[in-house]
Amino acid sequence: MTAANEFRALVLTKGDDGTVTAAFETLTDDALPEGDVTVRVSHSTLNYKDGLVLNGLGGLVRTYPHVPGVDFAGTVEASSHPDFKEGDAVVLTGWRVGEVHWGGYAQKARVKGDWLVKLPPGLDARRAMAVGTAGFTSMLAVIALEKHGITPDAGPVLVTGATGGVGSVAVAILAKLGYTVEAVTGKAESEAYLKDLGATTIVPRGEFAEPVTKPLLKERWAGCVDAVGGQMLANILPQMKYRGAVAAVGLAGGNKLETTVVPFLLRGVNLLGIDSVMCPKAEREEAWTRLVTDLPLDKLDAMIHPATLADLPDLGKRILKGAVTGRVVVDVNG
Known part of the structure; x- marks a missing residue:
């Protein structure tokens, strides 16, 4: 003992x-x-x-x-x-x-x-660690999108790295809040898992494999929670809707971003950096409180x-x- x-x-x-x-x-x-x-x-x-x-x-x-x-x-x-x-x-x-x-x-x-x-009441230690830094970061990202005017009726929200910790929680939160969620994955066997979390559309990761050749492409998403960075983020920015916003939360695909300023200048796209490490305490408390109501605990x-x-x-x-x-x-x- x-x-x-x-x-x-x-x-x-x-x-x-x-x-x-x-x-x-x-x-x-x-x-x-x-x-x-x-x-x-x-x-x-x-x-x-x-x-x-x-x-x-x-x-x-x-x-x-x-x-x-x-x-x-x-x-x-x-x-x-x-x-x-x-x-x-x-x-x-x-x-x-x-x-x-x-x-x-x-x-x-x-x-x-x-x-x-x-x-907060309603969340025990086990569930808090199911949330962890990943889920906490997801909540911060969703709050950031909300503050930049991305509402459920603005258009679909893309989630990259959707089967990972950040992505999984982001999909579940966004779906519960009424957003149309498109989830990116390279794992065909995970499609049922993502749809059960609330994703309406599965976007194959291969769509983002090749560098874009134009500064602007067809507008597709009002918002994005991006856990990948690198080439994927560079491909997403030209496809954001007018005054869309991308919450950048990770760099699993690399820390180098090769893009142009055109989406920012001609479409007013916002690239939002999400830092969960040194986040002020008041914002932490807001995010943890929101998680109790906005994240489906069964999911x-x-x-x-x-x-x-x-x-x-x-x-x-x-x-x-x-x-x-x-x-x-x-x-x-x-």
């Missing part, structure tokens, strides 16, 4: 040759980093960034040994922060936790209270793939290959 001040964690170390390895260790509270709130973690999740960290890629981690895990949810065990008390249910996404700061692939975490958000439950800490090294490799569909929810006590 583990003592009260002991906890299990997935710990990364880096060898002299630069190789990053993962091992499970039993740590004590003294090993936790500085912070004014200690959280007893119950659940975490898996994001693309977690896959990079688990495999020692991207230069995201500055110091080792390191506990990864970009997101976590649980209950407050101890707090000197005025906004939190023992027993509060909380969630954390972003703030470079799991990269620069120790993260949620452990049974305990210690962080700054300013980084935490209290779980969220259908996205969940349960996992344990022991599954993460393998899952970290799979997500980098695009082989993870929906949302992985990690029971850190399982």
Whole structure:
């Protein structure tokens, strides 16, 4: 039986040759980093960034040994922060936790209270981690489109990378809000999954394979939640409707964007950058509150793939290959 001040964690170390390895260790509270709130973690999740960290890629981690895990949810065990008390249910996404700061692939975490958000009524820790950074980012993207006048009657909204975490949640939210959703995927076997989430049309990824040769093409979409970037985003911009908006949330297809300013100048298209990492707390609280009402929880439950800490090294490799569909929810006590 583990003592009260002991906890299990997935710990990364880096060898002299630069190789990053993962091992499970039993740590004590003294090993936790500085912070004014200690959280007893119950659940975490898996994001693309977690896959990079688990495999020692991207230069995201500055110091080792390191506990990864970009997101976590649980209950407050101890707090000197005025906004939190023992027993509060909380969630954390972003703030470079799991990269620069120790993260949620452990049974305990210690962080700054300013980084935490209290779980809104109607959302437990398991579902909060089904949302995670991916779903939270999706909600921020939808809110951004709304603020730029993209309403359900403005025209269809395209979602790229639709079977991934961000895309899946975006499809479900947009469909519930009454938008006509067109979902991009290269996986024919996922069409039924996307239509069940609410997509009305499946757009083959191959339509965006070749670079566009004209600065403007036929107007197709009023809005877009783009998790891919690169060539796909370059192909989408010339096909946006007048005063359409694209919420850019990812770069799975690359960080280089070769396009022209013509869609911005002649059609008034808006390219909206969505940052979920350093997002101000008030906007975080708005997004988490909206998720309870705007994300169909039955659809969220259908996205969940349960996992344990022991599954993460393998899952970290799979997500980098695009082989993870929906949302992985990690029971850190399982």
